[in-house]
Amino acid sequence: MANPTAAMLVIGDEILSGRTRDSNMHYLAKELTKCGIDLQEVRVVSDAPQAIQDAVKALSQRFDHVFTSGGIGPTHDDITADNVASAFGAAIDVREDAREILQAHYVASGLELNAARLRMARIPDGAELIANPVSAAPGFTLHNVHVMAGVPEIFEAMVAGILPQLTGGTPLMSQNLRVHRGEGDIAETLATLAGDFPDLSVGCYPFQRDGAFCVNIVVRGADGARVNAAIARLGQELGL
């Protein structure tokens, strides 16, 4: 059976203006790969209602899961929850279970659950809450869209909480060879290998070291023995 598919939607002007360097994409990509869910697309959009709704609709139709990051805090520019709800035509308001979580947290912290903070209890009808062990304000899952915070510590804690509840697939096995030659020298060898092992993916990633071009060759596949066989043949052919 094919692995489940996923997309990620990063929401935030601060990423697109270059003010903030996103780290959630790389974290999610690694975690999904570990549990055999294939991340096939990432989109970054601005804090604009139409952009968020269009992306949620497009991605939730095409992929098994959509993971969003950002825009669920208490300020006026936090509009993710409302727009995910709109994308599905779901009603949204302060929900009692979320309000209780926030109230308990703020009572314990000696802070007031004011109108701004209460916005974080706005949860679409029919959504399930995602626990936030860092700062209480929950994320939520509506249909196949998992809505999470953008602050990396909170995003990572939320991902760690929901991934065990999702059905994963076969994790990819991978091996790599580092070769101190240019891509152009080994391209034919790689193309032939990829043709002979159609069940594997053969990737070639150039980088520079001390002014010389080198490549990392990465062979990936569900069957570890096949990956080993391909890497062994490659080593022989490249005289390593």
Added chain:
Amino acid sequence: MANPTAAMLVIGDEILSGRTRDSNMHYLAKELTKCGIDLQEVRVVSDAPQAIQDAVKALSQRFDHVFTSGGIGPTHDDITADNVASAFGAAIDVREDAREILQAHYVASGLELNAARLRMARIPDGAELIANPVSAAPGFTLHNVHVMAGVPEIFEAMVAGILPQLTGGTPLMSQNLRVHRGEGDIAETLATLAGDFPDLSVGCYPFQRDGAFCVNIVVRGADGARVNAAIARLGQELGL
């Protein structure tokens, strides 16, 4: 006049699997902001023909510029040029001007311009070359799509080469205030400020420091005096 708009398309399985951490998005975002081109969307797609073509079509129709990163090397998984050509229905083959650039480079390096390397001279009909001062193999601009390498040193050199040729807009001025309070404490103040300065964008970016929640408040706009006025008022209201 409104600033020109842009999207970025990152192409590569290695980003989506978490093997490689993309850095080109953050670089491009900062550079575009400096010259007043508004980056409004980023997509990351896999090395799959349909995914690349669909994204190129969608983004090139909606934005003034599309900048792509990745997939223009000599190996079998480098399929960006062919699929950008397909997206526009343009023919593509080895082009003489690109072949000459490669030949001169490989002659000078004492390397052979073999069949794999010659693939990097495949340029769509009607495209203009983008210079590659690092490793010679050119990128290209076809219509409003600028196709560049994924290796960060090359991507950055190509961006530096083409940005001066594009018509920019008004660069955004921005100022920020760092506040050692929770978002929820200052959300109302910010919402009122954003309402009173509709020509500015007021962003609020929480982070954690030694277990305490802090925020960076960023005020952006084309008019520096207005940005200053908003920041001054904010400082007064927050008692800073």
